[in-house]
Amino acid sequence: MRLSSLHTHTKFCDGADDVETLCRSAYEKGLSALGFSSHAPVGKKTGLVSDWNMKDDAVEAYLDEVRAAKCRWAGRLPVYLGMEVDFISGLTGPADRDYRDMGLDYLIGAVHYLVPPRGAPFTVDGPAEEFERGIREGFMGDSERLAQAYFDAEEAMIRAGGFDILAHPDLIKKNNAGERWFSLESAPFIRRFEGIASLCAAQALVVEVNTGGLNRKRTRELYPGPRFLHRFQAAQVPVLITADAHRAADLDGNYGTALSALRDAGYTETVLFEGKSGASRWKRAPL
Numbered sequence: 001m002r003l004s005s006l007h008t009h010t011k012f013c014d015g016a017d018d019v020e021t022l023c024r025s026a027y028e029k030g031l032s033a034l035g036f037s038s039h040a041p042v043g044k045k046t047g048l049v050s051d052w053n054m055k056d057d058a059v060e061a062y063l064d065e066v067r068a069a070k071c072r073w074a075g076r077l078p079v080y081l082g083m084e085v086d087f088i089s090g091l092t093g094p095a096d097r098d099y100r101d102m103g104l105d106y107l108i109g110a111v112h113y114l115v116p117p118r119g120a121p122f123t124v125d126g127p128a129e130e131f132e133r134g135i136r137e138g139f140m141g142d143s144e145r146l147a148q149a150y151f152d153a154e155e156a157m158i159r160a161g162g163f164d165i166l167a168h169p170d171l172i173k174k175n176n177a178g179e180r181w182f183s184l185e186s187a188p189f190i191r192r193f194e195g196i197a198s199l200c201a202a203q204a205l206v207v208e209v210n211t212g213g214l215n216r217k218r219t220r221e222l223y224p225g226p227r228f229l230h231r232f233q234a235a236q237v238p239v240l241i242t243a244d245a246h247r248a249a250d251l252d253g254n255y256g257t258a259l260s261a262l263r264d265a266g267y268t269e270t271v272l273f274e275g276k277s278g279a280s281r282w283k284r285a286p287l
């Protein structure tokens with residue numbers, strides 16, 4: 001079967017390659033479609049300083065460049081224009097009105113930032129020191145509470161809506177190697193997985209099975225891990241394999257692993273993006 005790559009970063013944010021290089025590579029790899037999902041800017045809306053989100057003044061050029069690639073590759077490779085949008089509690093999220101006016105084909109909703117009870121927002125997938133400082137200062141040393149806050153934010157984002165694909169649902173595990181800080185295998189978190197899976201089903205969301213952690217050797221598991229993936233399957237939430245590629249070489253990285261994980265979780269099909277509005281937006285593809 002032919003798979004697509006819809007979660008892709010470029011030089012406009014923290015990716016290494018430009019739009020054309022990524023299109024050529026996707027075409028050569030035989031992917032069925034390529035979607036761009038640069039990290040939406042956060043600066044103007046939140047005042048946060050980030051070196052991986054797009055700059056506010058780069059958005060127009062990003063939109064233009066991907067639209068031009070759509071035309072250049074028409075008939076050879078379907079190219080889609082998307083964004084990965086941060087939900088930052090109380091500050092910004094995919095439901096913000098401005099995204100509706102950009103003519104995007106799809107939005108990926110993602111939680112990278114937590115807004116702690118004390119102190120400034122911080123990212124959970126950044127350097128270990130930032131994560132540890134977040135636990136210590138933001139959550140008064142309570143790492144379980146931080147993990148719960150991550151899933152709280154994810155639920156709030158899903159309820160607010162405005163996006164099509166849920167990004168890396170258990171990104172919180174990235175700085176938790178060896179379950180150093182909390183166990184996502186424990187009953188309270190398994191219950192969270194169930195709650196999030198049924199919310200996704202109710203909102204007709206697609207969840208990505210993201211190989212980015214494996215591709216960049218930051219995790220030993222896909223996002224989501226096997227337990228969480230099984231909950232999505234039980235709730236009949238459709239899944240899309242993505243690479244969260246930050247360079248062309250990774251556009252289909254570890255896709256074999258993702259296919260096996262889907263089968264192990266009981267999935268018999270995945271979905272492919274069709275780019276049209278309405279019911280035909282997603283096409284089912286047997287595994």
Ligand SMILES: [Zn+2]
Pocket residue numbers: 084110112167168
């Ligand atoms: Zn992300």
Ligand SMILES: [Zn+2]
Pocket residue numbers: 007009084244
């Ligand atoms: Zn990403």
